Amino acid sequence: MENKHILKLLKQTAKLMELFGENDFKIKSYNSAIYNLEKADVRLADLDQSALEKLDGVGKSIAASIAEIIETGSLKQLTDYQNKTPEGVMEMMKLSGFGPKKIKLIWEDLGIDNLTDLIEACKQDKIAALKGFGAKSQDKMLESAKFLISRRGFVHYREAEKIAEALIEHLQELTDKNFVSTTGAVRRKMEVIKPIELLVGAKEKSKIKSSLEKSANYEVNEKLSGPYKLKLREKETKAEIDIYFTPEENFANELYRTTANPQHLVHQTDKGESLYKLLKQENFKSEEAIFKAADLPFIAPELREGLWEFEMAKEGNMPKLIETDDLKGILHNHSTYSDGANTLERMATYCKELGYEYLGISDHSKTAAYANGLQEFRVKQQHEEIDELNKKLAPFKIFKGIESDILNDGSLDYADDVLASFDFVVASIHAQLNMDEKTATERLIKAISNPFTTMLGHPTGRLLLQREAYPINHYAVIDACAEYNVIIEINAHPWRLDLDWRYVKYAIDKGVMISINPDAHETKGYHDMYYGVCVGRKAGLTAKETFNALSQKEVEAHFNKKKEAALQLIKS
Template structure:
């Protein structure tokens, strides 16, 4: 087993023990051991072989025994016994925001609730609200959470689905007889969440059966759903740090002549494909997943198929039937921004607030990524949970940035702050201090339950403040976990346009906020967009490509993304904005 597999098992034990009502100390010990194992720099198997695992802090004799059993056998009877003693539906309830093991146990003990369906029924019947420690508001939040989970189904975030898809694709490309292979579906279109993996492979017909046999025997396979001569389906899993991603994956095998048409079809979307089929019919052709009947016999690539339909090639991210067909007909598709165009990022945190890396470490990581500039935007004073900076600490950080800028070559550090938007729309720092920053990211972190009218007025007022440069994570959503707060986003975008403010595309894979549809709306209003990783670590800095995916889906060009500019251009623009504020 890998260290991630072992860490996942230990974390699961901690959760299972909590669901059984074991004491907090014992539960925390397993969660802590999970974090320790996941962060080991040395190979865990080597530590076991050298009998040095017990020297790792927090790994006592009992844990050494369990970890050794896991690593050497791939199983742990203790974990299997715990799993058998807990209804599996309790883990589903843990997916609800703000619901931990203690609440789940209380629900099970008092009402026999062991599934989301039973919890929903109990909430609707008023039974949960009557329980000690719960109440009507808690029951309402649980019901809202259940309804939200019903809408997202078994989807996973793009970054997790892509990691599994890429791993499967890499393995498939090594199979004997494979000519070409491509990820398709929503992964290729870079949707923010995905529900399955689609892969198309080309080969000679004689090789198809062997490729399918190799596919269903991959190490990632949890279950084989179906195996046939042209299509096989599996359930696949991959450990990512301390989490697992599980998705259905379909492999389709075609001839190399059919490959371009198959890749086009299985990339989708459904709406885009319908429009293509309509164009084919209008030209006397018939387009299906394998061929364009009545037209050219073969195609070198997708571009040739689009050309046969009197269109220029449409990038996969735009294939949503939101005007791309009309633009492709007129050869007016935008030249989309690319990852290589990003020259710096602004929304980043250090150990001064809730980051895990120092100013110097973040600067070194930015240089390693080849960035020209780095904005430091630690939290403001009122966000105490994130160790927000006082004015005194802000000025001390400014001095540290000045000192570091004198030493650095090829990297400029800008002084920023992620300033909280308070309930009345005012900002967390006074105007005098705000004037000292190079830029200000204004964000909502509290009072998510305000009415839509109050929340909208709050954000719009903040955008009218002269010191604000950009709005951070506009809706506060957490993908598959929490809907954004109630907000009239159209009014917010109009306020940003009226006051000349930028809007952030937050590249955190669990945010991707602004959503691409509103990115397109912001583009129409002439609002500059800025792609930020919202980095809380050195690794977090490298997340900005996920924001580029959103920008591309929102039809943005390089010129429409602020941080494609050079450090000198950015400096000039930030100074200009301050001078007119």
């Protein structure tokens, strides 16, 4: 039982308590406890109720709730709230920028309990007329509601992969494990997935269908299923799943066909026929055999989008795509100095235990008060601790970084002398996200042009399936990074994956180095590096173009050179 799961249930409970107008003191107690528990460097599942009560901000009631979750995996109080909340209202609770009190007002005053009716109410200016709203809030709500509807049924790649792996394990018990695989968008490692697709080589599907119908984890949709397909829904996440069936002798052909984007399959081979037509000619034993017949080098599943993979294959030698083992360090991470869950020392020692050479700590800067951002005197304290830890952990090294907020005018939120005290500076936007493309692009380019900016963090601010990216001119931003020698991160958090892979290729072509960063707020966050690698691979990223595939000495040399150039520039 992970802390994250426990806190997720407590947060949901607190929000629904607010939705139903529970006592304000009780709600504040819940939120205060959650805030403290997010920073607690302890595994909650290892504690009994008595020990839980001794944690900061956790009284008997909340400790009992945590103990119940640990014991049963659920919380009756939350279940009771959920049972009396319409499904549509639960979906409305996901509207970005609107808390439970706002949703309660709409639900009670207008009787609106679903997104479709909410959109219609926005169009009729009924939302703007409510107390505490107005035209701007209404426009924002309309945009957010449309966004949520457009993303219905989608799940993040991380979730899709977990669901697929569990289902594959189940299917392999029922048929030949060599003829079960993910396919479609999951196998291409797209950032969000709908539906999750699997391929099974089996002559008949009755045994599999019967097993899945008996399972407590899935619902079989009979209407949308057929002789060669089963349509399921995973009960907990509501994720849609399609299982395709094909004879074993045709498995390789179907795996290749169902994996690829249609744009990939229409590619004309040297023989003047499409790859799709090639698949019609014979049953190949493997995907490698298909590429050999097409006189092409093997193209990894992630690249089969019909975009740039054939250009890469022209020379007959595809680049060796980045692997997690190529990465030598982890940059852009947070500790308890700001809003992280683990101490600086624990973040460093765990990074070292994973076999990395270096850690870049980049806690939030002073403008991010909501994240306990570092005032100048706390920057000095952190740097002193880093110096001590570097002596203790050598040859492993902690680089002194900061995630400096990009202010509205594009400036960073420290003076030059403070910025000069860091080894590297990640510049990111966290506030005032409601911008048009021109404003957002100019704001980013101004920050990129700051001589102390080493790296651009999550360039579009998107939260997949939750919040739209603010619009930017990607090409202008990437060109500016090339001009000012600024690295761009692929933020590997599964809800961000930003820079988008569709633009990583342009950055590579412009000679901009890419850093795969987890934006880790706890030690477990380091493992998100895998998802950043998936993004990089989709763009054809290699170790040579990846900044944190460099050695500790190479990274240190780059940071020193960048800082020396900045100091020279401000002196002149």
